[in-house]
Amino acid sequence: MTDITAPAAVLVHEQPYPHAFTRGEVGWLPWLEPLAVDELSERHYDGLVDRARATSDYFRLLARDPEILRARTLVDKDIFYNTSQGLPRAERELAATAASRVNGCVFCASVHARFAAHYSKAPDLIDGLLDEGIDAELGSRWDAIVDAAAALTATPPAFDLPHVRRLREAGLSELEIADVVHSAAFFNWANRLMLTIGRPVAAPDEQL
Structure with missing residues (x-):
């Protein structure tokens, strides 16, 4: 007798994709x-x-x-909650947002942009990063963090001594530079996981 195994469930998603990066409550559906x-x-x-x-x-x-x-x-x-030393929470979230912006992970960018805006009290700057991308002008310190995070995200060897020097010149300590690397590197990986096993859904205000 032939052993017939029921096929795995096929998930069908009809909800709209986001049309832009946003701090709004983007949804996510698994494949x-x-x-x-x-x-x-x-x-x-x-x-x-x-x-x-x-x-x-x-x-x-x-x-x-x-x-x-x-x-x-x-x-x-x-990486993100143990902030008693090293980089402030807002700038860890900034690095994660920059990595997500480069990778095109709208869901992760939305989550970490909200945290970055909340902890920095600078939502306009975070929106600039979302709207304009990594070339947005955010001030010397934040520009150095975003540039380093973007280089790590593109390919780790692209992050090199000039990025470290720029971060030092912007006032970051050795531990803070390590935190930039940790935050960007973790979300470079996390973006790829989320983008592979599911897809984003437009925030409710985009679906009106």
Whole structure:
């Protein structure tokens, strides 16, 4: 007797794509099926780290491999939340926004642009980065951070001694420069993950 296996579910998405980078609440839809909330075990919740993340399709999809998700989440949290020393939170978020802008990850750019605008109290500058791209003029310190993040995102060897010198001249310490690298490098990878396993959905105000 032939063993017939049911085909995997095909997810069909008809919601509109975003038409531009924005600080608005961009949505995201997975190409692969996330775990259902009622399928989550304590092993999955351990991987999520924050139980509240179970409401997210993205994190429930990554929870299919909870050990990898846990490692990813702890690195993410340490880079962006552990700000007792080194780069201020706003500038870590700025580096992540710049990387996401270069990679074309509208969802990640929206999230980190909101954080950068909130912590810096400079939403107009963040909107300039979203609207104009990495050539926007944001001031010498921020321009140096964006330039370094963009170089790392294009290809790691493009980040070299002139970028380090420019960051030092802009007033960044060695630890702060390392934080720029951590923030941009992490989101260079995270963008590629998010862009591969799903796609963004236009913010509600774009769908009116």
